[in-house]
Each structure stands twice: as C-alpha cells, then as structure tokens.
Amino acid sequence: MDNKQDNTSSNTQYSLSDHTATQPITVTSPLLPDLELLIPMLKDIWSSKWITNMGSYHERLEQALADYLGVEYISLFTNGTLPLITAFQALGLNRGEVITTPFSFVATTHSIWWNGLKPVFVDIDPKTGNIDPEKIEQAITPETVAIMPVHVYGCPCDTKRIDELARRHRLKVIYDAAHVFGVRNGDGSSVLQAGDISTVSFHATKVFNTIEGGALICRTKEMKQKIDHLKNFGFEDEVTVVAPGINSKMDEVRSAYGLINLQQVDTAISKRKHTADIYTERLKNAKGIRLFPYMTEPTFKWNYAYYPIFVEAEEYGMSRDELYRKLRENGILGRRYFYPLISTFEPYRHYPSASADNLPIATRLAQEVICLPMHHNLTDDEAEKIVSVIVGR
Amino acid sequence: MDNKQDNTSSNTQYSLSDHTATQPITVTSPLLPDLELLIPMLKDIWSSKWITNMGSYHERLEQALADYLGVEYISLFTNGTLPLITAFQALGLNRGEVITTPFSFVATTHSIWWNGLKPVFVDIDPKTGNIDPEKIEQAITPETVAIMPVHVYGCPCDTKRIDELARRHRLKVIYDAAHVFGVRNGDGSSVLQAGDISTVSFHATKVFNTIEGGALICRTKEMKQKIDHLKNFGFEDEVTVVAPGINSKMDEVRSAYGLINLQQVDTAISKRKHTADIYTERLKNAKGIRLFPYMTEPTFKWNYAYYPIFVEAEEYGMSRDELYRKLRENGILGRRYFYPLISTFEPYRHYPSASADNLPIATRLAQEVICLPMHHNLTDDEAEKIVSVIVGR
Numbered sequence: 001m002d003n004k005q006d007n008t009s010s011n012t013q014y015s016l017s018d019h020t021a022t023q024p025i026t027v028t029s030p031l032l033p034d035l036e037l038l039i040p041m042l043k044d045i046w047s048s049k050w051i052t053n054m055g056s057y058h059e060r061l062e063q064a065l066a067d068y069l070g071v072e073y074i075s076l077f078t079n080g081t082l083p084l085i086t087a088f089q090a091l092g093l094n095r096g097e098v099i100t101t102p103f104s105f106v107a108t109t110h111s112i113w114w115n116g117l118k119p120v121f122v123d124i125d126p127k128t129g130n131i132d133p134e135k136i137e138q139a140i141t142p143e144t145v146a147i148m149p150v151h152v153y154g155c156p157c158d159t160k161r162i163d164e165l166a167r168r169h170r171l172k173v174i175y176d177a178a179h180v181f182g183v184r185n186g187d188g189s190s191v192l193q194a195g196d197i198s199t200v201s202f203h204a205t206k207v208f209n210t211i212e213g214g215a216l217i218c219r220t221k222e223m224k225q226k227i228d229h230l231k232n233f234g235f236e237d238e239v240t241v242v243a244p245g246i247n248s249k250m251d252e253v254r255s256a257y258g259l260i261n262l263q264q265v266d267t268a269i270s271k272r273k274h275t276a277d278i279y280t281e282r283l284k285n286a287k288g289i290r291l292f293p294y295m296t297e298p299t300f301k302w303n304y305a306y307y308p309i310f311v312e313a314e315e316y317g318m319s320r321d322e323l324y325r326k327l328r329e330n331g332i333l334g335r336r337y338f339y340p341l342i343s344t345f346e347p348y349r350h351y352p353s354a355s356a357d358n359l360p361i362a363t364r365l366a367q368e369v370i371c372l373p374m375h376h377n378l379t380d381d382e383a384e385k386i387v388s389v390i391v392g393r
Numbered sequence: 394m395d396n397k398q399d400n401t402s403s404n405t406q407y408s409l410s411d412h413t414a415t416q417p418i419t420v421t422s423p424l425l426p427d428l429e430l431l432i433p434m435l436k437d438i439w440s441s442k443w444i445t446n447m448g449s450y451h452e453r454l455e456q457a458l459a460d461y462l463g464v465e466y467i468s469l470f471t472n473g474t475l476p477l478i479t480a481f482q483a484l485g486l487n488r489g490e491v492i493t494t495p496f497s498f499v500a501t502t503h504s505i506w507w508n509g510l511k512p513v514f515v516d517i518d519p520k521t522g523n524i525d526p527e528k529i530e531q532a533i534t535p536e537t538v539a540i541m542p543v544h545v546y547g548c549p550c551d552t553k554r555i556d557e558l559a560r561r562h563r564l565k566v567i568y569d570a571a572h573v574f575g576v577r578n579g580d581g582s583s584v585l586q587a588g589d590i591s592t593v594s595f596h597a598t599k600v601f602n603t604i605e606g607g608a609l610i611c612r613t614k615e616m617k618q619k620i621d622h623l624k625n626f627g628f629e630d631e632v633t634v635v636a637p638g639i640n641s642k643m644d645e646v647r648s649a650y651g652l653i654n655l656q657q658v659d660t661a662i663s664k665r666k667h668t669a670d671i672y673t674e675r676l677k678n679a680k681g682i683r684l685f686p687y688m689t690e691p692t693f694k695w696n697y698a699y700y701p702i703f704v705e706a707e708e709y710g711m712s713r714d715e716l717y718r719k720l721r722e723n724g725i726l727g728r729r730y731f732y733p734l735i736s737t738f739e740p741y742r743h744y745p746s747a748s749a750d751n752l753p754i755a756t757r758l759a760q761e762v763i764c765l766p767m768h769h770n771l772t773d774d775e776a777e778k779i780v781s782v783i784v785g786r
Contacts, residue, residue: 242740253650
C-alpha cells in the first residue's frame with residue numbers, strides 16, 4: 001500500500017506496526033474545494049450538458065491560471081504525465097538524445113522514452129537537487145536534441161544558464177515544472193517562462209490540484225494552437241487530423257474544481273510556509289540532518305511543495321531507512337522521494353549514463369532523503385511531534 | 394466549432410445558418426447522474442481525502458462493471474485513448490505490422506503509431522462497417538504481429554473467425570470495443586471476451602460515460618496486474634518500476650459518477666432503442682437511404698450506440714453532404730462519422746495500404762454516412778422531425 005499511500009495521502013489502508021489507534025500523519029493531503037461552492041457549478045455544467053471537450057469551465061480555468069501564474073499561453077491536460085509526453089511531440093522531437101536528471105519522478109524519463117528518444121542522465125547540484133548545468137554541457141553530443149531539467153521540490157533551476165547553453169548549442173529545453181506551481185524567481189518573474197515549454201502537474205498531491213490534471217506552458221500562440229490540437233487527437237478541424245495526438249482533455253468538472261481551488265491556493269501556501277518555518281527552525285542545527293541552503297535562506301518565492309531532509313547516517317547515528325521506519329512507528333508517514341533514482345529502474349539502467357559512477361551526488365541524495373509531511377492541514381502540534389521524533393526528544 | 398459540437402453535443406456555441414430561435418437537436422447528449430445521488434458520494438470522498446490513485450470508488454466501479462459486462466478482469470482508465478495505447482504495451486508489441494480498419498475514430502490508429510508499430514489498413518464488410526476477415530487474412534505478412542478490429546457502431550465483429558485466424562497465424566488480437574458497451578452476442582455471451590484484450594470508452598458521447606474514461610478488459614489475473622502497473626507509471630511496488638507506464642488513472646469523482654450512471658444505463662439503452670425503432674420503421678424503405686441489415690433484423694443484443702444511415706446520392710437525389718447541410722438548416726445536428734477515413738489523414742496517407750483502391754468499401758461508406766441524433770433524451774417528436782426532413786415530408 002506504500003505507493004498508494006505516498007501518492008494519495010489517504011489514511012484508509014494504512015496500518016501502523018505498533019497498532020496505535022490514532023490516525024497517522026500523512027505526507028500530503030489534497031487541497032479540496034468547498035462543496036458548497038462546487039455544487040452550483042456542477043448544476044450549471046449539468047444544465048449545459050457540456051461536460052468535457054474544452055467547454056466554458058475549461059476556458060475559464062486556462063485564463064485564471066495564465067493570470068495567476070504570470071504566463072501567456074497555457075493548455076490544460078487531464079493529468080501531469082501527458083503534458084510531458086506531448087511537449088516533445090509539439091517541438092517535433094522524435095530521435096536523438098535528451099539530457100535529463102535521474103533525481104525526479106519516473107514520469108520525466110518515461111516521456112522521453114515514449115517519444116522514441118534516448119535519455120542521457122547527468123548529475124545534480126548538491127545544494128538544490130536540480131540538474132547541474134556544468135554536467136549538461138559536458139554531456140552534449142552531436143545526437144543531443146533537447147534538455148529536460150526538473151525544478152526539484154519547487155526550487156527553480158538555473159534557468160538563465162541552462163537556456164543560454166541551449167541557445168548556444170541549438171537545443172530545445174523542456175522544463176518539468178511539476179513542483180513549481182506559483183513559484184517566482186528572485187526578481188518576481190515567473191519560473192514558467194523559461195525554456196521552450198514548461199509542464200506542470202495538478203495531481204492530488206501537488207500544491208494546486210484538479211484531482212488529476214496538468215498543463216503545458218509555451219511561448220507563442222502558434223505553439224499553443226499546436227498543443228491544443230495534439231491534446232485532442234491532432235484534430236485541426238472537424239475533418240483534418242494533422243498529427244497522432246493523444247486524448248489529454250481536462251473535463252468540465254475538474255476545471256470547476258480547479259477554479260475554486262485557485263482561490264484558496266495562496267492561503268494553502270501560507271499554511272505550508274508556517275509548517276516549513278517550524279521544521280527549519282527546529283532542524284537547521286540538528287546533528288546529522290542536512291537541509292538545502294534555500295530552505296534557511298530563500299533567494300526566490302518558494303511554494304513549499306515538499307520539505308526534504310537529508311539524513312547523514314554516520315553523523316545522525318541512524319540510516320535514512322531507519323529514521324523512515326522510526327517515523328512510521330510513530331505514526332508519521334514520510335516519503336523517500338526521490339528514491340530509487342530513475343536511472344536504476346529496469347527500463348533505464350542499461351544506459352551507460354545510468355551508472356552510479358556517473359551520478360554520485362544524485363545517488364547519495366536518493367539514499368539520504370526523506371520528504372516530511374507537508375500540506376495545508378498540518379497543525380503546529382503535528383509539526384512539533386515530527387521534529388521531536390527526528391531530533392530524538 | 395464542429396469538432397467540439399460533434400464530440401460534446403453541447404448547444405452553447407452552436408449557431409444555425411438560418412438563425413432559428415429553437416435549440417438544435419444534438420447528435421448526442423451525455424447520460425448524467427442525478428446530482429442528489431452524486432453529492433453524498435462527493436462528501437464521502439472529501440472526508441476520506443482519497444481522491445485518486447485507485448481508491449474505494451475506483452475499486453467499486455471496476456467490480457460493478459465486471460458484473461454488468463460479464464467479464465472477469467477489467468482495469469479503469471482516465472479516458473478511452475490510453476487503454477488503446479496501453480493494450481499493445483501490455484502484450485509486448487513494439488515492432489511489426491498491425492492489421493486494422495480505416496473506418497473508425499482516429500485514436501484507433503494513433504495507438505498503433507505510439508507503440509512504434511506500422512498500421513496496415515484493410516477494407517470493411519459493407520453489411521456492418523466492420524473489418525473484413527477475408528481481407529485480414531490476405532494482408533498477413535511475416536511482419537504482422539497483431540490485428541486491431543473495431544466493433545463499429547455497437548455491432549460485434551465476426552470474432553470467432555478473427556480469433557480463429559489469429560490463433561492459426563499466431564497473432565494477437567486487440568478489439569477496439571469503444572462502441573459495444575453492454576452488447577451481447579446472439580448466444581448471450583459478452584462481446585468483450587473475444588481476442589486477447591478489448592478496450593472500451595466511457596467518453597461523454599458514449600452509451601455509458603464517466604465524463605472522460607475508459608477501460609481495458611483482459612483474460613487473466615496476471616495480465617490485469619500488468620495493465621494495472623502500466624496505468625500507474627509501471628510501478629510494481631513503491632520502489633520498483635518495471636516498464637515505462639503512462640499515468641492513466643481514473644479518479645474517485647468520476648468513478649462515483651460512473652457507479653450512478655451504471656444504475657440507469659439500461660433505461661437509457663431502452664430509450665435509444667425506442668428512437669431507433671422509429672428511425673428504422675420510417676427509413677427502412679426510404680428511397681436512396683440504406684441501413685445496415687442488422688438494424689432491421691438484429692442477430693445480437695445491440696446497444697444503439699449510433700444510428701448510421703447511408704445516402705445513395707443518385708437514388709436519393711441529393712449527396713450526403715447536401716443532406717447533412719439540409720439537416721443542419723433544420724436544426725438537426727447529424728455527424729459524418731466516420732469521415733474522413735483514418736487512412737486519408739496526413740500521418741497515415743503515405744502507407745501503401747491507405748490508398749482508396751485498397752479500401753473501396755470503406756471509401757464509399759465514409760462518403761455516404763450520416764449518424765443521426767441518438768441519445769436517451771430524444772423525444773418522439775424530434776425523431777419524427779428528423780425522419781421527415783430525410784424523407785422530405
């Protein structure tokens with residue numbers, strides 16, 4: 001049940017090893033729209049009889065998200081994976097190598113595979129978990145066609161440097177921006193304007209959710225139109241199919257759900273920040289527990305999408321997996337995220353770039369990381385309990 | 394707006410050429426669950442905080458559908474396209490030729506393309522619109538790995554013959570069963586038990602819908618397990634990814650919606666039958682209008698998914714497109730479905746098998762067909778109006 005647990009934060013199928021009667025503290029909890037606000041919208045959708053295929057709620061949510069995120073062109077998708085797959089197709093990429101990170105959710109690399117492209121893994125920056133631009137440059141070959149970085153845990157990549165080197169080498173850049181909903185660069189600009197395309201996820205576990213959902217963000221009207229065709233089977237009009245598009249349509253019910261959630265997402269992010277501040281204050285000097293520098297000294301507007309800690313086993317006196325189990329025994333469901341590295345999974349481990357020797361920092365971080373419970377519903381008492389278990393008091 | 398119109402049956406963006414004030418008669422209308430029944434389920438889902446990732450409503454809908462459809466193993470999907478794509482992956486098919494029909498919705502062939510397979514189009518049976526088993530056998534080469542027939546408009550293919558020839562030639566069979574929800578063979582057995590895998594669609598326009606949705610039906614527990622991994626990124630357990638799976642998860646809200654709709658689908662099919670009986674009675678002897686023989690003499694339990702008529706231009710005195718426009722001018726939205734043939738679309742027209750010479754019957758039917766309005770909400774007066782426009786009285 002761990003996978004379900006980690007992905008849904010539901011309590012129902014969880015059983016603690018010590019059979020404690022209390023509910024466990026889940027790693028995430030979905031932001032839910034008030035049903036009193038949703039029901040009138042459902043009535044409106046029912047009476048229109050337009051329940052999917054780019055209806056009015058779909059259009060309204062696209063506009064509202066463009067405004068909120070500070071981007072011009074956004075296309076809604078039914079989940080967070082299909083935008084990744086469609087991004088390559090939209091850019092016409094179907095052969096060659098894509099430089100990417102192993103320190104991400106597996107969908108990142110799956111999207112490369114589904115487009116007939118070859119993933120080339122490079123190592124990450126130990127201070128952020130993001131792909132290391134230096135390593136990108138070293139991995140470029142005549143076969144390279146694109147770079148797919150991930151803004152890990154909501155921390156923006158060094159997009160200026162990555163975009164600059166991409167231009168220099170004439171490569172496309174697709175940012176897997178699943179984690180950076182609402183994040184702004186230090187200068188207030190949107191992280192989602194970097195590269196050629198950014199993809200976001202609105203899965204239940206994300207800062208903003210439409211139950212399942214996602215979107216592509218691009219830079220021109222023409223590209224948005226192409227993406228909108230691709231997410232609807234490649235239909236350009238009723239009688240013209242221009243490409244083998246996949247149905248990726250977001251429906252009206254989830255669009256309405258998203259419109260309501262968008263109204264409360266800033267409040268939810270504030271609550272996340274409050275919990276993160278407790279964690280940081282109590283853990284920043286904890287022996288054997290390492291935080292990313294941006295967690296104590298933010299240089300950008302973070303969304304607190306995740307709260308990773310890194311367990312230095314020798315110094316801490318306990319391995320990451322031991323602490324993970326100790327937390328569970330205390331009714332606290334952390335998540336080893338990202339672990340294992342994508343490069344170690346069966347479909348990808350045969351690539352030369354997948355070897356641990358090539359990825360020492362990612363390999364270490366994957367062995368050390370626990371994402372602590374992080375959502376808008378955590379109480380101060382719960383946060384205190386969590387840090388107490390970690391610091392052993 | 395035609396494509397939206399055809400796919401959603403919404404009225405909102407429709408404007409008639411003669412600016413009539415009355416609402417048009419749409420080609421489909423989604424079966425909607427009673428909100429009074431849905432709201433308590435939403436409250437239950439909200440309180441569980443388990444909103445996707447194979448929760449309890451997902452499990453209940455899978456079980457209820459297995460019972461209703463008379464099949465043992467079914468896996469829910471987020472829409473009707475991803476089951477098609479995943480079916481090939483589940484059977485391990487990623488190179489070679491797939492024999493299929495051009496007379497279908499374009500997603501059928503897209504799913505072949507996405508798996509790196511080559512579609513080989515063969516012609517159809519003029520009496521059903523289904524793929525012609527004779528033509529399948531003629532098209533088999535050493536490269537052939539699978540057959541993908543479609544049960545067009547809800548009429549079952551000659552599954553015995555197709556499955557027999559597949560066994561003989563050691564080919565896999567994936568039935569695109571998007572149209573046959575609830576259809577039974579003459580002997581009462583489920584159409585969905587034929588072949589290796591069947592894929593169904595629960596799109597808004599279908600006999601049974603979950604807004605967007607679909608499913609794979611297979612024959613063994615092991616295959617269902619494999620499919621369930623593939624629809625969840627290939628996760629076998631929390632730390633093991635066995636294949637590049639695509640997220641295709643159906644969420645809890647749409648599962649609840651489906652549970653309610655399943656209770657009323659038989660009534661909806663009865664209403665469809667009532668309208669179909671009016672159409673058949675009034676059109677079976679209409680000059681220049683051809684029906685499929687099964688529409689007047691059914692040899693199986695039909696679901697009345699669509700009501701196609703075929704316009705024999707010379708005999709009728711008007712082309713199909715002229716009648717299509719005449720219907721629109723009278724506020725009746727028919728649908729030229731399937732038209733154009735998949736084999737004529739840009740991604741596929743270069744294949745030798747895509748030539749009109751190779752597909753004379755499909756080419757003719759695509760030029761002649763109009764699907765008349767067909768849904769559970771049509772009134773007798775509307776049905777009468779529609780046939781009156783067609784027969785010119």
